[in-house]
Amino acid sequence: MSESHSEQLLAQVAALPPLPGVYRYFDAQDGVLYVGKARNLKKRVSSYFQKNHGGTRIGHMIGKIARLETTVVRSEAEALLLENNLIKRLNPRYNILFRDDKSYPYLKITGSPDQPGLASTSADGRPSAPTAAQFPRMAYYRGAVDRRHRYFGPYPSAWAVKESIQLLQKVFRLRTCEDTVFANRTRPCLLYQIKRCSGPCVNLVSGPDYQRDVENAEAFLHGETHAVLAELEQRMMQHADRLEFEQAAELRNQMSALSKVLHQQSVETISDKDVDILAVRVQGGRACVNLAMVRGGRHLGDRAYFPSHVEDASAVQDFDDSSEQQECTPVEVQVLEAFIAQHYLDVPVPACLITSHPVGQELTSALSQQKGMKIATVHNPREQRRVWLEMAEKNAEIQLARLLAEEGSQQARTRALVEALDLAPDNLDTFRVECFDVSHTAGESTQASCVVFHHHKMQNSEYRRYNIDGITPGDDYAAMRQVLMRRYGKMAEAGRDPPEATPRGGGAQRLPDLVLVDGGKGQVSMAREVFAELGLDLAVIVGVEKGEGRKVGLEELVFADGRDKVYLGRDSAALMLVAQIRDEAHRFAITGMRARRAKVRVGGSRLEEIPGIGAKKRARLLQRFGGVRGVAAAGVDDIAGVEGISRELAEEIYRALH
Incomplete structure (x- = not known):
């Protein structure tokens, strides 16, 4: 070798x-x-x-x-x-790779625990106007955490955070309104009426009482449920002893709500507060790692992860391990260790990980060293931990079966399309389709889209948008000609395949096996004209023509090489794939067109982008005409009448905004 x-x-x-x-x-x-x-x-x-x-x-x-x-x-x-x-x-080709997912959501309580809310009374003893800083709010949060506020989580999903917020509203009645809303309330909102908020915005709860509710909510989120119940019971008895029966009744209702929540949430009385449960399943060359989270003793739900390169990576990893170990590592352990090592680099890790397969001590030691805390992994757990692990294993099995079924369905659709069009690709897995669509609003902000399908799925990173200029507004044929020329012109000039449409422009690509055009004979004729001019194969061009009444499922395929139209049938797997790709091109074109149109309408050629326009001149223009639209509607003479704007500069502004 x-x-x-x-x-x-x-x-x-x-x-x-x-x-x-x-x-x-x-x-x-x-x-x-x-x-x-x-x-x-x-x-x-x-x-x-x-x-x-x-x-x-x-x-x-x-x-x-x-x-x-x-x-x-x-x-x-x-x-x-x-x-x-x-x-x-x-992103190496032969490593097990878990792609970065969206950041985890948190439940945030505003304010630092070192700076409790201020008293809501003035110096003369009368109630003062409440401020948002005095009464912390609960909120859903996603992003980097800091020390200015208190964060609880991470949670496996947005749903888990919002469920916890609703729970805390029922029991502790903390506010969730924005600070600007809080500052402008003059009477209680609906949440106060339905007993989901204590009304701090209009002084219906004192600062110390609200602060106690915040502390109890934090204790609950940390899993200290029994301490919270004991503290509420003690306060209730104190109010009863002082014959303050209304306040005692409020605390009794709060205890009842908390007890009901604990029963519904099945909070266990075991010592585990924060635990992650990791279960892995491998089948058919694919793998699934199911991560379940327990925070504050409550099972918050789970999330499935599907790594790529499992087969290639496991073969190399087996060789890698065998050079220093007596036997190869099972692929399940390889996947699990790869997940732990990659996932917890940027995510907080609890002190205990429960795993479906044993992981190496070297890994946990490295993780402990990086995080500055002792992290333990438990295999073959008992009692409640065993129940959690069995749930995670079952969910991993279900999610992997779903993935394999979806991928099998997509592969069947790809095969059906290849057979229906009588194509002969070298490899079905690399069968490549590019689809084009044009979108505009009465000729305004025309934009074309190109979406890409290969390896049996849409490849979002390879999508491209093309701003169409220099044509008669509303001329879809001219727009299609321009986008096809721009997409394939350089390839024809170089006499080779085009560079791959990757996010960074690297790699190498070949001509698509199929070029779909959203449209009938007219669009296909234009595509045929472009391909003939570039010397490319006409047989790859297929138009998707809407059927009678533009009903879904009645589409017909139009060919550029002179073949008769083909109707695949409403239930055809090939038509389902064509419709999926066509609809994605349509969606991608419309969203791009709308974004471009919105930019133009709010001042796409912004004043700050015009040479000679500084902050002072821009401020004078906006003040005189009331905004960018007003400047755009003004004539050259009107613009030149603004202090500091010469005739030449006024003409330049007028041209830029028109």
């Missing part, structure tokens, strides 16, 4: 030190193939080049290696953390 590699690469491998570190393999196009860690770089990397691996997955990867980079670190823990940081950043 080493005979196919350069002497420079082999010399670099031979010169590696016997120290812990991380290595990266690159192919000839400088794409990252694999990121790995080693306690002995020289021994680990050399093992790749000392054997002939034949036609195996590891053999294919090694055959592509053109360049090597290494980083020496101080310990295995540092190597593990650096490895997974690089995996998330570089």
